[in-house]
Amino acid sequence: MKENLAQPPREDPGPAGSPGGEPEGISRRRAPSHDVVVVGGGVIGLSIAWKAASAGMNVGVVDPDPGRGSSWAAAGMLAPVTEVHYGEETLLALNLAACSRWPAFADELEAASGSSVGFRRCGTLLVALEDADRTWLEELYDFEKGLGLEVEWLNGRGARAIEPNLSPNVRAGMRAVGDHQVDNRRLIEALLAATRMAGCTLHRTKATSVLTTGGTVEGVQLEGEALVGARNVVLAAGAWSSDLGGIPKSAIPPVRPVKGQILRLQTPPGPPLLDRSVRGIVNGRAVYLVPRASGTVVLGATVEEQGFDTSVTAGAVYEMLRDAQRVVPGVSELQIYEVIAGLRPGSPDNGPIVGPAGAPDISGLLVATGHFRNGVLLAPLTAEAITSLLKGAEVPPEVLPFSPERFEMPSWSG
Numbered sequence: 001m002k003e004n005l006a007q008p009p010r011e012d013p014g015p016a017g018s019p020g021g022e023p024e025g026i027s028r029r030r031a032p033s034h035d036v037v038v039v040g041g042g043v044i045g046l047s048i049a050w051k052a053a054s055a056g057m058n059v060g061v062v063d064p065d066p067g068r069g070s071s072w073a074a075a076g077m078l079a080p081v082t083e084v085h086y087g088e089e090t091l092l093a094l095n096l097a098a099c100s101r102w103p104a105f106a107d108e109l110e111a112a113s114g115s116s117v118g119f120r121r122c123g124t125l126l127v128a129l130e131d132a133d134r135t136w137l138e139e140l141y142d143f144e145k146g147l148g149l150e151v152e153w154l155n156g157r158g159a160r161a162i163e164p165n166l167s168p169n170v171r172a173g174m175r176a177v178g179d180h181q182v183d184n185r186r187l188i189e190a191l192l193a194a195t196r197m198a199g200c201t202l203h204r205t206k207a208t209s210v211l212t213t214g215g216t217v218e219g220v221q222l223e224g225e226a227l228v229g230a231r232n233v234v235l236a237a238g239a240w241s242s243d244l245g246g247i248p249k250s251a252i253p254p255v256r257p258v259k260g261q262i263l264r265l266q267t268p269p270g271p272p273l274l275d276r277s278v279r280g281i282v283n284g285r286a287v288y289l290v291p292r293a294s295g296t297v298v299l300g301a302t303v304e305e306q307g308f309d310t311s312v313t314a315g316a317v318y319e320m321l322r323d324a325q326r327v328v329p330g331v332s333e334l335q336i337y338e339v340i341a342g343l344r345p346g347s348p349d350n351g352p353i354v355g356p357a358g359a360p361d362i363s364g365l366l367v368a369t370g371h372f373r374n375g376v377l378l379a380p381l382t383a384e385a386i387t388s389l390l391k392g393a394e395v396p397p398e399v400l401p402f403s404p405e406r407f408e409m410p411s412w413s414g
Helices: 043-054 089-113 131-146 156-162 184-197 314-327 329-333 372-391 397-402 404-408
Strands: 030-039 059-062 124-128 151-155 172-176 201-203 207-213 216-222 227-235 256-266 277-282 285-291 296-300 335-346 353-356 365-369
Touching: 030 043, 030 216, 043 059, 043 089, 043 184, 043 365, 043 372, 059 227, 089 184, 089 372, 089 397, 124 131, 124 156, 131 151, 131 172, 131 277, 151 156, 156 172, 207 227, 256 314, 277 314, 285 314, 296 314, 314 329, 335 372, 353 372, 353 397, 353 404, 365 372, 372 397
Parallel strands: 030 059, 030 227, 059 201, 124 277, 227 365
Antiparallel strands: 124 172, 151 172, 207 216, 216 227, 256 296, 256 335, 277 285, 285 296, 353 365
8 A cells, every 4th residue: 555745845956066165174065055954854853844934934854765764654643641651740741732732733734735634533542451451550540630631431341332343351441532643644745745835945865964163053964975054953853863973962862762663454444443542451561553534553563672673573563463453353354554663762751852952062953852652742842842942932831841951960961
């Protein structure tokens, strides 16, 4: 099954001429200058580029294969409630603020791009099968109710009443009406179209280093020795954000790749298998199923510390299908049409890293990375925050605790 990308943003035609006067060691070929260069063309980078260009800035995006990294592999869940973890209340506030922006963000992007992003206000159902899983779910329910979240407790019969294809062995469930979903691949298509229409230039190559003069950003060096001049650089390269050269050690974001293997299944013609996203806890293991209006079901996902490995493994596929089949037996009748692995950008505290980097060692460098499990969810709020910083305006208060400055404390030094 193929999904066609929308027409990409304006392509850089390549360097022309030799402007001369370049700093020593820098290529004499220069691509057109921008107000802002965004390094990274995933959902975060493209959202920033679109919003910055819509605010009147001249924006370039540098990425050899935009939209085809972890954003392409993702499930598109917008799940601040069912993704909450103990001790991450500050991150919860950020995720809730991001989720509240999604309806307007989706409407605006669809109007700008002329295509749907598959945003669905469907809620999420979290279910447990074993006694120990039910106990865990009860504790999570009490925790979330204590935080004032809108969740509803269901017994097994109540869970099956809203999702009839659940296993009869489901013991209990928790419904989160505020968790939604978006089709991440349609989202990427729409963002590529919207950035093109907003006048962004797409440089389909790799950025190798940030160029600075006297501690001030001047642009980025591209693979092949061309360079792109810019007054500001936004580092939004996901798990690769710590690999860009030319950045002072104090400004390098502490991100690492966290592998996630994920399947896409196709349902036969007829009634949908599920009406909403379903997350299951099976003997302490988490599995999720995200149904699309097209009949696709996204099944995932592993969480593996395997460096930059993106291979898919038989063991991971087996375990995900096994657990999903215990939650929704009808999964065994679906057709597998894709198995893929993506690399989430993880940070030391699992929170995103958004804001100016490395002050006072470098100026003009902004960071937008480390979004881990919530890159799609946090895209609207991250784009708003970075665009505000580029304009010299205040950022939303929920973003402030996630500044790169928090990792300059001794407790995070490595």
